[in-house]
Amino acid sequence: MPLPTHQSRVCCRGRAGVRALVIAGSLLFGSAGITVAQEGGRFTLVVRDAPLQAALETLARTARINLVYPTELVRGQTVSCALREAPVEQLLRCLLAGTGLDFVRSSSGAYVILAARELPPRLGLLTGQVVDGTTGAPLPFAHVLLADAGTGTVTNEAGLFTLSGLLAGPHRLVVSYVGYRPRVDSVRIEPGRPVHVRIALEPTLLEAPPIVIDGLTRRPLSADLGQEDLNAGQLQHDAAGDLLQMIGRLPGIQVPHPLAELHLQGGDSGEHLTLLDGMPVRNPVSLGRYLSAFSPLAIGRLTVHRAGYGVALGSQLAGLIELEHDLSVPGPLDLGVRVDPLAANARIRGRYQNAAALVAVRRSIWGLYQEPGLRMLLRQWNSMDPFMAARWLGEAITREGLQAYHWEPRAAFSDLHAAGRMQIDPFQTLHVTLYQGTNRLEADQQTRYAAAHADSARLILTQDTYRWLNQAFRFRYDRLLGARALLSLGLRGSWHASTYRYRAREGSAPSDDPVAWEALEVRLRAALDDAPGTSERNAIRELALATTLHYSLSSRWQLEGGVLLEQVQAHFRLGNVLVAPFRHRITVWQPAAYLTATWRLKESLSVEPGIRLTWLPARATVYAEPRLTMRRDAQLGPFSVAMRLSGGLYRQFVNQFELTSVGATAIVPSVLFWLPSDGTVAPSWAYHLTGELLLTQKDVWRIDAVLYHKGQPHLLIVDYPGLLVRLPVSRPNSRALPLKQRAFLRHTQGMARGLSLRLRYQRTRERIALSYSYDRTWRAYPDSRGTLRRHPAPWNEPHRLRLDFSFHLPASLIFSGSWQASWGRRWAFRRLYYDYLRYTGSPLIGGYNLDQPERHRLPGRYRLDLGLSWRGRFRRALFQVQLLVRNVLDRREVYDRSLMMADPVAPEPIDRYLPGRQWLLTMQVGY
Numbered sequence: 001m002p003l004p005t006h007q008s009r010v011c012c013r014g015r016a017g018v019r020a021l022v023i024a025g026s027l028l029f030g031s032a033g034i035t036v037a038q039e040g041g042r043f044t045l046v047v048r049d050a051p052l053q054a055a056l057e058t059l060a061r062t063a064r065i066n067l068v069y070p071t072e073l074v075r076g077q078t079v080s081c082a083l084r085e086a087p088v089e090q091l092l093r094c095l096l097a098g099t100g101l102d103f104v105r106s107s108s109g110a111y112v113i114l115a116a117r118e119l120p121p122r123l124g125l126l127t128g129q130v131v132d133g134t135t136g137a138p139l140p141f142a143h144v145l146l147a148d149a150g151t152g153t154v155t156n157e158a159g160l161f162t163l164s165g166l167l168a169g170p171h172r173l174v175v176s177y178v179g180y181r182p183r184v185d186s187v188r189i190e191p192g193r194p195v196h197v198r199i200a201l202e203p204t205l206l207e208a209p210p211i212v213i214d215g216l217t218r219r220p221l222s223a224d225l226g227q228e229d230l231n232a233g234q235l236q237h238d239a240a241g242d243l244l245q246m247i248g249r250l251p252g253i254q255v256p257h258p259l260a261e262l263h264l265q266g267g268d269s270g271e272h273l274t275l276l277d278g279m280p281v282r283n284p285v286s287l288g289r290y291l292s293a294f295s296p297l298a299i300g301r302l303t304v305h306r307a308g309y310g311v312a313l314g315s316q317l318a319g320l321i322e323l324e325h326d327l328s329v330p331g332p333l334d335l336g337v338r339v340d341p342l343a344a345n346a347r348i349r350g351r352y353q354n355a356a357a358l359v360a361v362r363r364s365i366w367g368l369y370q371e372p373g374l375r376m377l378l379r380q381w382n383s384m385d386p387f388m389a390a391r392w393l394g395e396a397i398t399r400e401g402l403q404a405y406h407w408e409p410r411a412a413f414s415d416l417h418a419a420g421r422m423q424i425d426p427f428q429t430l431h432v433t434l435y436q437g438t439n440r441l442e443a444d445q446q447t448r449y450a451a452a453h454a455d456s457a458r459l460i461l462t463q464d465t466y467r468w469l470n471q472a473f474r475f476r477y478d479r480l481l482g483a484r485a486l487l488s489l490g491l492r493g494s495w496h497a498s499t500y501r502y503r504a505r506e507g508s509a510p511s512d513d514p515v516a517w518e519a520l521e522v523r524l525r526a527a528l529d530d531a532p533g534t535s536e537r538n539a540i541r542e543l544a545l546a547t548t549l550h551y552s553l554s555s556r557w558q559l560e561g562g563v564l565l566e567q568v569q570a571h572f573r574l575g576n577v578l579v580a581p582f583r584h585r586i587t588v589w590q591p592a593a594y595l596t597a598t599w600r601l602k603e604s605l606s607v608e609p610g611i612r613l614t615w616l617p618a619r620a621t622v623y624a625e626p627r628l629t630m631r632r633d634a635q636l637g638p639f640s641v642a643m644r645l646s647g648g649l650y651r652q653f654v655n656q657f658e659l660t661s662v663g664a665t666a667i668v669p670s671v672l673f674w675l676p677s678d679g680t681v682a683p684s685w686a687y688h689l690t691g692e693l694l695l696t697q698k699d700v701w702r703i704d705a706v707l708y709h710k711g712q713p714h715l716l717i718v719d720y721p722g723l724l725v726r727l728p729v730s731r732p733n734s735r736a737l738p739l740k741q742r743a744f745l746r747h748t749q750g751m752a753r754g755l756s757l758r759l760r761y762q763r764t765r766e767r768i769a770l771s772y773s774y775d776r777t778w779r780a781y782p783d784s785r786g787t788l789r790r791h792p793a794p795w796n797e798p799h800r801l802r803l804d805f806s807f808h809l810p811a812s813l814i815f816s817g818s819w820q821a822s823w824g825r826r827w828a829f830r831r832l833y834y835d836y837l838r839y840t841g842s843p844l845i846g847g848y849n850l851d852q853p854e855r856h857r858l859p860g861r862y863r864l865d866l867g868l869s870w871r872g873r874f875r876r877a878l879f880q881v882q883l884l885v886r887n888v889l890d891r892r893e894v895y896d897r898s899l900m901m902a903d904p905v906a907p908e909p910i911d912r913y914l915p916g917r918q919w920l921l922t923m924q925v926g927y
Contacts, residue, residue, distance in 0.1 A: 042085040047095065052077040055095055056113075063088050069113035073101060097191055098169040124189035125552075126163045126197065127480055129426065130155050130175055133200035135328040137356060137421070138429065142177040142201070143223055146555075152600075153558055154223070156550055157278075158429045158478035160486050165554035175199045178224070179231050194482065196426060203328075220606065222631035222642035225692040225704075226309060228253075230302045232326050243292040243299060247321070249804060249818070250304060251756035251771040252706055256795055261285070263795050265307050265708050266752025266777035267318025270656025270672070274321045277419065277433040279472035280542055282496040282656075283672055286364075286413040286439050293437045293470060297336050297347040298360035298417035300326025307708045308646025308690040311594040311610035311627050312548075312560060317652045317686045317712070325419035325433060327356045338924040341371040343413075354423035359416075366411040373886070373915035378409050380912045381667060382464065384447045385830065386900040387837075387845070387907075388664040393458060393506065397449060398902045399910065406446040409667075413439045427480040437470040443667045446521070450511055459517070460506045461524045464667035468498030486550040493543045500671045502534035502576070502663045532729075534663065535581070538572030538673040542654075558598040566590045568654060568676045573736045576662045578836055580727040581736035582744065588676045590653055591615050604633040614653060618679030625649045640696045647689040653677065655684055657718050657745070660835040669831060680742035686712040702760040712750040715779070719746040721786050721839045748788060750779040765808035773800045781834075783851040784843040791854050794831070798824035816867045823860030827853045828897050828909075845899055846907040858896070861914075864888045878926040886918040 043063060047055050052074045060067045065088055081094040092103055092111065103113045130142040138159025145152035146163065155161045168191035176182040180201035187197055228250045235243050247262060248255035254263040261269040274284040276294070284293045305313055305320040313320050329351040338345040347360040384404060390397045415437040422430045443464045450457035472494035479487045505524040509516040544566035551559045567589050575581030596610030608629040615622050627648025634641045655677075658670040677683050690708040695701075723744055727737065754775035761768045777793040792798075799822060806816035827834065829848075838850035848856065867884040887893075893914040899907040 042087055043091060044084045045081060045086070045091050045094070047079055047081045050078060050080075052079050052095065052099065055079055055081075059088075059091060059095070063091075066110035067113065068110050073113060073115060093191065098167075123164075124166050124168050124191050125194040125484060126166055126171075126187065126189060127194050128161055128197035128199060130159045130161070130177065130199045130201065132180075132328050133202045134330055135351065135356070136200075136354070136423075137328045138423075139177050139180070139201065140324075142175060143220070144199075145174040145176075146171045152220075153552070153598075156478065156486050156488060156548075157476070158431075158486075158488070160429075160478060160480050162480070162484055162486060162550070162552045163555060164484045164552040165556075173197070173199070175201060177201055178229055179203060198426065220604070220631060220633050220642070221640050221694060221696065222606075222633050222644050225631070225642060225644035225694055226306060226629070226646065228304045228306070232300045232328075235296055235299055235302060243294055243296055243302065243323075245292070247302070247304060249769075249802065251758045251773045251802075252306065252708075252754065252775070253304065254773075254775065254795065254797055254800065256797070261795075262321065264304070264319040264321075266710060266754055266775045266793070266796070268656075268793070268795065270658075270674075271316060271318035271652065272320055273314065273316045274323070276323045276435055276472065277325055277431070277474055278322075278476070278490065279433065279435065279474045279492050280494050281435070281437075281470055281472060282494070282540060282674055283468060283470065283498065286415070286437065291342065291413070293413075293415055293439075294323060295343075295345050295347070295360045295362035295415055295417060297338055297345045297362075298325055298358065298415075298419075299323050300328055306690070306706070307688040307710060308627070308629060308644075308648065310608065310629065311596050311612040311625060311648075312562060315592075315612065315614065315625060315651045315653055317650055317684060317715075318710075325358055325417060327358055327419060327421050329356050329358075334926065336924065336926040338922065339365075340922040341369065341920050342366075342374065355421065357418075357420040359418050361414070361416050363414045364412050370409075371918075371920075373918035375409065377915050378411075378443070378667065379407060380895070380914075381669075382407070382409070382443050382445060382665050383912065384445075384460070384462075385664050385832075385898045386910060387898055388662075388832070389447075389449070389460065390901050392504075392664060393449070393460075395451070396901050398452070399900055399908070401450050401452065402447065403449070404445060404447045406444075408444045410442040411440065413437070429478045431474070431476040431478075433472075433474045435470070435472045439466075439468050441466045441667055443665075445665055447665075455510060456508045457511045458506055458508050459520055459524065460504065460664070461521070461528060462504045462663065462665045463502070463528055464663070464665065465501040466498070466668050467500075468496065471495045484552045488546075488548040490546045490548075491544070492546070493541070495539070495541045496674070497537075497539040498671070499537040500534065500661075500668065501536075502661065502666070503528050503531045504533055504663060504665075505531045532577055534576040534661065536572070536574045536576075536659065536671050538570070538574070538671070540568065540570040540654075540674045542569075543567045556600045559595070560597075561595045562593065564590075564592040566592070570673075570675050572673045572675075574659050574671070574673070575727075575736065576659075578662050578729060578840065579659075579723045580729050582723075582727055582739045583736040584675070584678075584739055584741065584744075586676060586678050588616070588618060588678070590676065606631045610648075614651070616653070616677060616679070616683070618677060619682070623651055623653075623683065623685075625651055638697055642694040644692040645690075647687065649685065649687050651683050651685040653683050655716055657716070659718060660720075660831045662832050662836055666832075675741065678741045680740045681716060681745055681747075682714060684712075684715045686710050686715075700762060702762070703758070705755065705757050707755045708753065710752040712752070715748045715750055716745050717748050717781070718835075719744055719782075720835045721782050721784075722746065724836070724839050746782070748780045750777065750793070752777040752793075767804075767806050769802075769804045771802050774798060775800075784838045789851070792826050794827040794834075794853070796825070797822045812870055812872050814869045814871075816869070817865060819862075819864045821860060821862045825858040825860075826856060828856035828858045829853075830896055830898055833899075846901075846903075846905060848899070848907070856897075859894055861893045862889075862891060863893065876927060880922075880924040880926075882920075882922040882924075884918075884920040884922075886920065887914075887916055890917040892916065 079095050083094050103111050130139045140157045142155045144161050153161050166189045168189050170188050173185045173187045180203050247253050252265045264272045274281050286293045301324045303322040329349045334349040336347040343362050343364050345362045349358045386397045418434040420432045445462045447460040474492040476490040481487050505528050507520050507524050509520040546564045548562040569587045571585040573583040592614040594612040599607045610627050612625040629646040632643045656674050658672050660670045693705045695703045756773040758771040777796040778790050779793045780788040780790050783789050802820045804818045843850040865886045866888050869882040871880045894911045895914050896912050898910045901907050
C-alpha cells in the first residue's frame with residue numbers, strides 16, 4: 001500500500017541507475033517527502049517540505065547514528081534539502097539550515113541538537129556572472145539585487161559580481177541592465193560556502209521600467225543617474241555614421257557643428273577623455289575634426305560620464321566618454337557592410353564556444369564621391385580671410401576683387417578595430433583590443449586679387465597639409481578570487497602623432513596676359529616649399545599597467561581599489577609666421593591609486609565615498625581627489641523618484657592645448673597637442689557639485705533634471721601674448737628653441753554652471769523627447785595689455801532647445817526627425833583675431849574691440865532634420881536603408897566671421913556658413 005504523506009521512505013543499497021530513478025521520481029511526482037540513499041559512508045538525501053522531526057528520524061535510522069533533541073525544538077518546522085553523496089554532518093547542516101537550530105557531537109558520538117540563539121547566524125556568499133542571453137557577452141555594470149535581503153551590487157567590466165554576508169536559505173534574485181529585460185529568479189545560499197550562478201538576460205528594444213517586488217524595486221533607479229548610455233542601434237541611427245554627433249542629442253552636451261568636438265557641461269573640448277575599451281584615444285576625430293574616429297559598426301555601447309563621476313574613472317576636469325566594442329555576436333558568424341556618403345564600413349564577428357571576436361574597418365570614399373555638403377563646408381573653412389590677406393599683401397582688399405578660382409581638396413581617413421574575448425572558465429576572462437586610425441586632409445588653393453582699375457593682379461598660392469595617426473592596444477584579465485573578491489589586471493598603450501604644414505606664396509602679373517599668369521603660377525609653385533609658413537608636429541605616447549580589486553565586506557559594504565602605474569611621453573615642435581619655432585620634450589611617470597566604497601544604509605539610500613591619489617615626481621607632490629556621491633530612491637504613488645547628489649575635487653594631469661592657425665587660409669582652425677606637467681606648472685584642478693532628479697511613471701513618461709556647478713580655480717592655457725614677445729619671427733636663429741612649460745603656458749581660472757531638463761514619452765511604436773539646456777561658462781583670458789579679464793567661453797552656447805521624435809509606420813518604415821535651436825553665442829570672429837591680432841597692434845579694428853569678445857554676437861541657429869528608414873529580411877540577410885535630410889529648410893547658418901578693410905573706419909563683416917540642405921543615404925546589410 002502507498003506510504004502516507006511525510007512518512008519516511010528508505011531506499012536500500014542498489015545500482016546507481018535505480019537510485020537515480022527513485023530520487024528523480026520523488027522530485028517530479030512526490031508532493032512532500034523524504035528520500036535517503038546510501039553509498040558507502042556517504043548518503044544522498046532529498047527532502048521536500050517534510051516535517052523536520054520525520055526527516056531527522058529517517059536520517060538517524062538510515063545512517064545508524066544517535067540523535068538527541070527535545071521534541072519542542074523541532075515541532076512544527078518543515079524543511080527542504082537536496083544533497084548527493086554527502087557525509088552525515090553535512091546532511092545535518094543542510095536539514096537545520098534556516099531553522100534556528102544547530103548541533104554538537106558529544107564524546108560518546110551522539111549528535112545533540114540545540115537552539116542556536118547564542119550562535120551567530122549562518123552566512124553564505126553568492127558569486128556569479130551576468131551575460132547577454134543571445135550572444136553570451138558579459139554585461140558590465142549590470143545591477144544585481146537580492147530583493148528579500150535588501151542588498152545588491154553592480155557587476156564589474158567582465159560582468160562578474162560577488163555578494164557576501166548573506167543569510168543562509170532561499171533568496172529572490174533580481175538582475176537588470178539597460179536595454180535588457182529584467183530577470184527575477186531564486187537562489188539558495190548555503191552557509192559557509194560560496195554559491196556561483198550565471199544569469200543570462202534577453203535584450204529588448206524598450207527601456208524596462210522599475211518593477212516592484214514586495215515593496216522593493218528591482219534595482220535602485222538612482223543608478224541611472226550621473227551618466228548617459230547609447231547602444232549600437234542608437235549609434236547607427238545617424239545616416240552619416242558619425243558617432244560623436246549622436247552624443248549631441250543628450251542634454252548638457254554641446255557639439256559646435258561642424259566640428260566633432262564635444263563640450264561636456266561647459267567644459268572645453270580637452271577637459272574630458274575619450275576611452276575605447278579603456279584605451280585613451282587623443283584627438284578622436286577624422287577628416288580634419290569634422291567626424292568621429294570610429295566605425296559605427298564596431299561600437300556596441302557609448303557612455304558619457306557627467307559632473308560628479310567617481311574616483312575609479314580617473315582624473316579629468318569635465319568627464320569621460322567610454323566606448324565599448326560590440327562583441328554581442330548573435331550566432332557563430334556575423335557579417336555586416338555599411339555604405340554612407342562619407343565612408344564604407346565592413347565588419348565580421350564570430351563566436352566559438354566561450355570565445356568571441358570582432359574585426360571592423362572603415363575607409364573614406366572621398367576619392368570616389370565627394371559629399372556636396374562636406375565639400376562646401378571644407379571650402380568655406382579654407383576660404384581666404386580678407387583681413388589677413390590685406391596684412392600680408394600690404395594693401396586694402398575689397399570683396400569684389402578677391403576670387404578663389406582653383407581649389408583642390410584631398411581627404412582620406414580609415415580606422416581598423418580588432419577585439420576579442422575568451423572566457424577561460426566561469427571564473428576567468430581574457431580581453432584583447434587593437435585600434436588604429438589614420439587621417440589626411442590637404443588643400444591647394446589659388447586666389448586672385450585685382451584692385452579696381454588696376455592693370456595687374458596678384459596671385460596667391462596656399463597649401464595646407466594636416467595628417468595624424470592614432471594607435472592603441474589593451475590586454476585585460478579578469479578573475480573571480482573566491483567568493484568575496486574580483487580581480488582585474490590590465491596593460492594598455494596608446495600613441496598619437498600629427499603634423500601640420502602651411503605654405504603661401506604670392507606674385508603679380510598683367511591681368512590680361514594668360515602666358516604671364518601661367519609662368520607666374522609655375523614659378524610660385526616651385527618656390528612654395530621654401531616659403532615661410534607653419535610647420536608643426538607633435539606626439540604623445542601613454543603606457544599603463546593597472547590592477548583593480550573589488551571586495552565585498554558584507555551585504556551593505558562594497559569596496560573597490562585600484563593601482564595605476566603610467567608613463568607618459570610627449571614632444572612637439574610648433575611655430576608659424578607670427579611665432580618663431582619652439583619645442584618641448586617630456587617623459588614622466590604618474591603612479592596613482594584609488595579607493596572607493598558603496599555603503600547601503602538601507603534599500604533606498606546609499607553613500608559612495610572615494611579618494612584618488614596621484615604622485616608627480618617632478619613636483620614631489622601627492623595630489624588628492626576626494627569625492628562623494630549620495631543616491632536616494634523613493635516611491636510616490638504611481639511615480640518612481642530617484643535623486644543623486646555628488647561632488648568632489650577633480651584634477652587633470654595630461655592637458656590638451658591648441659595653437660591657433662594663422663594663415664589667410666586654414667583647413668583646420670588649430671593644432672592640438674597634449675602635455676603632462678613638467679614641474680614648472682601645477683596641474684589644472686576644479687571642483688564639482690551636481691544634483692540630479694529622475695521621475696518615471698510606468699514605461700511611458702520619464703522626466704529628468706540636472707543642475708551643476710563647476711569651480712575652476714586653476715587652469716592652463718597657451719600664453720599667446722608671451723609667445724609673441726618672447727619668440728618674434730624676426731629672431732635670427734631659425735632652429736626651434738627648447739622651452740619649459742612655464743615659458744609658453746600661463747595660469748587662468750574659470751567657472752561653469754548650468755541646468756538641463758528633459759521630458760521623454762515612449763510607447764512601443766513612438767518615441768518623443770524634448771530637452772532644454774542652459775550652460776553659462778566663463779573663462780579669464782589676457783587682454784591686449786596681458787591682464788586677465790573674464791569673458792564667456794568661446795565655445796559656449798548658453799541656450800539649446802531640442803525635439804527628437806520617431807514613429808513606426810506600416811511596411812517596416814520608421815519616420816524620425818529632430819528640430820534644434822541654439823542662441824547666445826559670442827566670439828563671432830575667427831580665433832586668430834583674438835589669439836594673435838589683438839596682441840600685434842591695436843585691439844581696435846574699425847568699430848570692433850577685440851578685447852571685448854562678449855560684444856561680438858552671432859545669430860542663433862535653427863535646424864530641422866527629417867529621416868525615413870526601412871528594415872527587412874530576405875532569407876538570412878538583414879537589410880537596412882536610411883534616408884536623412886539635414887537642414888530641411890535650407891537655412892544659411894553663420895558659423896563665424898572675418899573682416900574686410902575696404903573702409904578703415906567701418907570694416908565689413910564677412911560670414912562663413914554651415915552647409916545647406918544635405919541628402920544622406922545609407923545602406924547596410926547584415927548576414
